[in-house]
Amino acid sequence: MANPNGVGASVRRREDPRFLTGRGNYTDDFKRPNMTHMVHVRSPYAHALVKGIDASAALAAPGVVAVLTGADMEADKVGSLPCGWQIHSKDGSPMKEPGHFPLARGRVRYVGDAVAVVIAETKDQARDAAELVMVDYEELPAVAASTRAATPEAPQVHDEAPGNVCYDWHLGDKAAVDSAFAQAAHVAKIDLVNNRLVPNAMEPRAALGEYDPSSGEHTLTTTSQNPHVIRLLMGAFVLGIPEHKLRVVAPDVGGGFGSKIFHYGEEAVVTWAAKKIGRPVKWTADRSESFLTDAHGRDHVSHAELAMDKDGHFLGLRVATLANLGAYLSTFAPSIPTYLYATLLAGQYKTPAIYAEVKAVFTNTAPVDAYRGAGRPEACYLIERLVDIAAGVAGLDRVEIRRRNFVPASAMPYQTPVALQYDSGDFAKNLDIALPLVDYDGFAARKAASKAKGKLRGIGFSTYIEACGIAPSNVAGALGARAGLYESAEVRFHPTGSVTVFTGSHSHGQGHETTFAQLVSQRFGVPIENVEIVHGDTAKIPFGMGTYGSRSLAVGGSAIVKAMDKVERKAKKIAAHMLEAAETDIEVKEGRFTVAGTDKSLGIGDIALQAYVPHNFPLDELEPGLDEQAFYDPKNFTYPNGCHVCEVEIDPDTGVTQVVAFSAVDDFGNVINPLIVEGQVHGGIVQGIGQALLENCVYDDESGQLLTGSYMDYCMPRADDVPSFTVRYHEDQPCTHNPLGVKGCGEAGTIGASAAVMNAVVDALGDFGVTHLDMPATPEKIWRVIQDATPAMAAE
Amino acid sequence: MPCTVTMTVNGKTVSREVEERTLLVTFLREHVGLTGTHVGCDTSQCGACVVHVDGRSVKSCATLALQVDGATVTTIEGLAAADGALHPMQAAFREHHGLQCGFCTPGMVMSAVDLVNSNPSLSEQDIREGLEGNICRCTGYHNIVKAVQAGAEAMNADQAAKIAAE
Numbered sequence: 001m002a003n004p005n006g007v008g009a010s011v012r013r014r015e016d017p018r019f020l021t022g023r024g025n026y027t028d029d030f031k032r033p034n035m036t037h038m039v040h041v042r043s044p045y046a047h048a049l050v051k052g053i054d055a056s057a058a059l060a061a062p063g064v065v066a067v068l069t070g071a072d073m074e075a076d077k078v079g080s081l082p083c084g085w086q087i088h089s090k091d092g093s094p095m096k097e098p099g100h101f102p103l104a105r106g107r108v109r110y111v112g113d114a115v116a117v118v119i120a121e122t123k124d125q126a127r128d129a130a131e132l133v134m135v136d137y138e139e140l141p142a143v144a145a146s147t148r149a150a151t152p153e154a155p156q157v158h159d160e161a162p163g164n165v166c167y168d169w170h171l172g173d174k175a176a177v178d179s180a181f182a183q184a185a186h187v188a189k190i191d192l193v194n195n196r197l198v199p200n201a202m203e204p205r206a207a208l209g210e211y212d213p214s215s216g217e218h219t220l221t222t223t224s225q226n227p228h229v230i231r232l233l234m235g236a237f238v239l240g241i242p243e244h245k246l247r248v249v250a251p252d253v254g255g256g257f258g259s260k261i262f263h264y265g266e267e268a269v270v271t272w273a274a275k276k277i278g279r280p281v282k283w284t285a286d287r288s289e290s291f292l293t294d295a296h297g298r299d300h301v302s303h304a305e306l307a308m309d310k311d312g313h314f315l316g317l318r319v320a321t322l323a324n325l326g327a328y329l330s331t332f333a334p335s336i337p338t339y340l341y342a343t344l345l346a347g348q349y350k351t352p353a354i355y356a357e358v359k360a361v362f363t364n365t366a367p368v369d370a371y372r373g374a375g376r377p378e379a380c381y382l383i384e385r386l387v388d389i390a391a392g393v394a395g396l397d398r399v400e401i402r403r404r405n406f407v408p409a410s411a412m413p414y415q416t417p418v419a420l421q422y423d424s425g426d427f428a429k430n431l432d433i434a435l436p437l438v439d440y441d442g443f444a445a446r447k448a449a450s451k452a453k454g455k456l457r458g459i460g461f462s463t464y465i466e467a468c469g470i471a472p473s474n475v476a477g478a479l480g481a482r483a484g485l486y487e488s489a490e491v492r493f494h495p496t497g498s499v500t501v502f503t504g505s506h507s508h509g510q511g512h513e514t515t516f517a518q519l520v521s522q523r524f525g526v527p528i529e530n531v532e533i534v535h536g537d538t539a540k541i542p543f544g545m546g547t548y549g550s551r552s553l554a555v556g557g558s559a560i561v562k563a564m565d566k567v568e569r570k571a572k573k574i575a576a577h578m579l580e581a582a583e584t585d586i587e588v589k590e591g592r593f594t595v596a597g598t599d600k601s602l603g604i605g606d607i608a609l610q611a612y613v614p615h616n617f618p619l620d621e622l623e624p625g626l627d628e629q630a631f632y633d634p635k636n637f638t639y640p641n642g643c644h645v646c647e648v649e650i651d652p653d654t655g656v657t658q659v660v661a662f663s664a665v666d667d668f669g670n671v672i673n674p675l676i677v678e679g680q681v682h683g684g685i686v687q688g689i690g691q692a693l694l695e696n697c698v699y700d701d702e703s704g705q706l707l708t709g710s711y712m713d714y715c716m717p718r719a720d721d722v723p724s725f726t727v728r729y730h731e732d733q734p735c736t737h738n739p740l741g742v743k744g745c746g747e748a749g750t751i752g753a754s755a756a757v758m759n760a761v762v763d764a765l766g767d768f769g770v771t772h773l774d775m776p777a778t779p780e781k782i783w784r785v786i787q788d789a790t791p792a793m794a795a796e
Numbered sequence: 797m798p799c800t801v802t803m804t805v806n807g808k809t810v811s812r813e814v815e816e817r818t819l820l821v822t823f824l825r826e827h828v829g830l831t832g833t834h835v836g837c838d839t840s841q842c843g844a845c846v847v848h849v850d851g852r853s854v855k856s857c858a859t860l861a862l863q864v865d866g867a868t869v870t871t872i873e874g875l876a877a878a879d880g881a882l883h884p885m886q887a888a889f890r891e892h893h894g895l896q897c898g899f900c901t902p903g904m905v906m907s908a909v910d911l912v913n914s915n916p917s918l919s920e921q922d923i924r925e926g927l928e929g930n931i932c933r934c935t936g937y938h939n940i941v942k943a944v945q946a947g948a949e950a951m952n953a954d955q956a957a958k959i960a961a962e
Binding site: 012013015016017018019020021022023024026028029124200201202203204252253254255257286287288508509510511675676678679681682683684685686687710711712716718719720722724725749 | 815817825830831832833834835836837838839841842844871872873875876882886889890891893895896897898899900901902905920921923924925927928930931932933934935936937938939940941
């Protein structure tokens with residue numbers, strides 16, 4: 001009988017009871033004795049010199065404990081927020097890395113850039129006093145758009161980055177691509193924008209700093225996806241605190257989507273201030289503050305061309321992308337439009353030659369960094385839009401052109417021309433499952449029915465692949481990463497047979513407290529309620545890199561498997577001793593250790609007890625205890641892939657697009673908990689639909705003011721903006737290089753969805769001569785396209 | 797200026813001296829110590845702050861504490877039974893994986909309960925429109941809708957059983 005709480009079961013989540021009854025512990029929920037509240041003074045200008053700060057009125061205000069500035073931090077030798085990935089330009093020179101200070105030192109470079117903090121007894125007192133801080137700004141010209149920032153006349157954001165260029169990078173074989181284009185029978189071209197987005201996790205960022213003068217230990221409680229990374233970066237590079245004196249705790253975190261990976265200035269300020277004033281300091285962002293200062297996502301402007309032979313086979317792809325990094329380098333920013341983007345430009349296709357150029361520029365906007373998918377949505381969107389256009393150019397059906405160019409399953413493992421080697425995948429199979437699932441054959445009739453009602457119907461595909469489960473440390477290091485990307489796990493059996501797993505992964509919605517426990521329950525037959533997963537506290541867990549890049553099961557889960565392997569090896573030796581048999585005669589199955597061919601057996605619980613009460617134990621060969629640690633460094637990225645299909649109906653009178661159906665067929669390798677996997681896909685799809693139809697982070701280019709600064713102007717997807725979904729996955733292509741055979745699923749929905757939606761929208765507008773439309777395809781945009789085309793049609 | 801605000805929260809009378817500008821959500825979180833109700837935005841759109849005031853859902857970030865002086869307030873902490881048994885809507889959210897990070901969940905559940913109380917026979921479209929004031933970034937709403945449908949069914953069954961017993 002299968003373990004109802006084992007691998008493959010839709011186990012209901014163990015973290016839910018506290019969330020459902022209001023007993024979650026999010027950072028803003030914490031109170032400490034003598035705690036103070038911190039509010040920032042932030043620049044209202046996109047670019048300005050800070051000539052002086054007069055805090056006298058603020059200091060005199062009720063309840064104010066301190067007003068601190070960048071000058072105070074500089075005097076205490078506080079460093080710059082470090083960047084964790086170094087990119088080199090085409091000419092071999094390293095990227096420009098200007099200083100990035102937790103509180104500005106003399107100059108501010110985006111609206112919201114932190115200038116000072118007010119610390120007071122209550123939050124209201126801090127807010128009131130912050131309005132009394134007088135800052136003397138000298139406004140400077142600003143630039144928000146990457147296209148203008150890249151022109152010679154643009155204002156310079158950083159003196160050390162001439163032309164606002166951070167780096168000018170490339171990947172691939174230019175000569176091979178040029179040669180492919182020279183022989184091409186058809187060439188498809190596209191100019192597109194991947195619009196800037198605000199991640200908008202529902203919990204605003206927060207940080208609580210504490211200092212214990214007796215032990216000299218600092219504690220930072222923060223809304224982070226990776227507490228150890230924060231501890232390392234902040235301790236070593238910013239505040240000069242030895243790691244063994246710095247504890248970072250990421251408690252319950254209300255969503256991250258990448259925006260909570262980075263080491264933000266506020267974390268350093270509360271940690272530093274807590275010691276300085278001798279009291280705990282708490283900061284919680286307002287939503288408008290989050291809009292201004294959370295790292296934004298995407299913001300690419302690209303031109304791409306695809307060369308084909310006369311039968312529509314892809315011969316070569318060339319891409320030029322301008323990436324906006326914002327005013328400062330966020331922790332992983334340089335890697336997103338390079339190694340997490342260009343390396344995915346082969347997509348699911350066997351295009352033999354690819355060349356990509358990426359120029360990254362600074363602008364007077366919030367820093368840009370990873371947001372769900374981080375580079376891979378940008379790559380997928382570009383490829384899948386271009387392939388649709390290529391179908392038109394080559395005179396082929398959009399499904400057929402994909403089939404014709406898929407890497408076949410028989411070609412795996414497949415070395416792409418852009419560094420990555422796909423381990424497994426059957427792309428044609430995903431499509432074969434999708435087509436009948438969405439009743440593709442019936443689409444023409446549905447389109448006609450819509451037309452009869454005066455509506456425009458379209459269907460769009462996105463056959464995506466992505467690289468996640470980051471990453472092999474030596475590969476990442478060779479590409480510029482300044483960190484390892486392994487994961488850690490400790491599996492500790494207790495004397496009475498219950499288990500605690502300490503994991504370097506962090507759960508901020510992914511359900512690891514359930515899925516990781518399923519791994520242990522499956523392997524050792526321990527009832528799942530006796531397995532506890534501990535994460536998020538650097539004082540409790542071995543060094544881990546945290547959760548992002550869909551890596552938790554692939555890397556974190558594999559570390560748990562390795563630790564369980566060590567436990568099992570030791571348990572086998574103990575069992576052999578207890579059962580007076582040779583180790584080679586012990587058979588192990590789901591936590592039972594049996595002498596082969598007999599009914600002499602022990603459960604793991606018996607063995608655990610013996611390990612801690614070693615009275616019948618091989619003490620001359622083995623140490624007591626049953627507690628093993630492992631670190632797992634992945635051998636390759638993992639490559640989830642799939643086929644997303646979107647069907648839309650557009651009302652030409654209003655331009656409103658309704659997503660009438662969205663189906664996802666995915667290959668995630670082995671699936672541990674189907675319920676949780678489907679939930680990840682649903683959430684990712686809606687973020688992709690959001691980018692395609694609703695969301696847009698807009699700055700006024702001249703003033704650098706953020707125009708979409710709240711939920712009133714930034715259109716978040718709501719329940720009535722999207723339908724229910726059809727989600728299928730198959731497990732026929734397990735990952736070939738990790739012990740669980742898992743590929744990860746956290747970002748795939750977001751990676752595939754936008755292209756499927758936009759391909760459907762363009763399909764629906766086909767009668768109006770539309771071959772491309774930039775995201776978001778708002779009602780106004782669509783309505784105008786139809787209006788502009790209609791006189792021409794009327795004339796026909 | 798401080799004033800004294802008194803209300804019943806989850807069955808207990810609470811009385812606090814607060815500044816007049818104190819929001820109900822701040823009153824609950826900071827002054828009463830019930831941190832289950834969350835603040836997710838500053839334009840009263842996200843719904844993470846929804847509580848029940850005199851039986852109807854209200855955005856506590858857009859309400860002053862003194863506005864509900866004398867009222868009966870129920871927060872997420874007060875939804876389960878005294879013996880800890882989950883409210884059928886809470887149980888439905890768990891069964892159907894209607895939450896991931898949990899931050900929008902208290903407001904979502906409180907809104908859902910009020911939605912069902914107002915209309916026991918909700919269609920999928922009614923649910924989606926009814927939850928327009930509750931933003932979730934994690935779930936994509938698919939399982940929330942399923943949870944609310946199941947929660948409604950269970951609440952209706954409980955209600956029917958109660959009526960039958962009377």
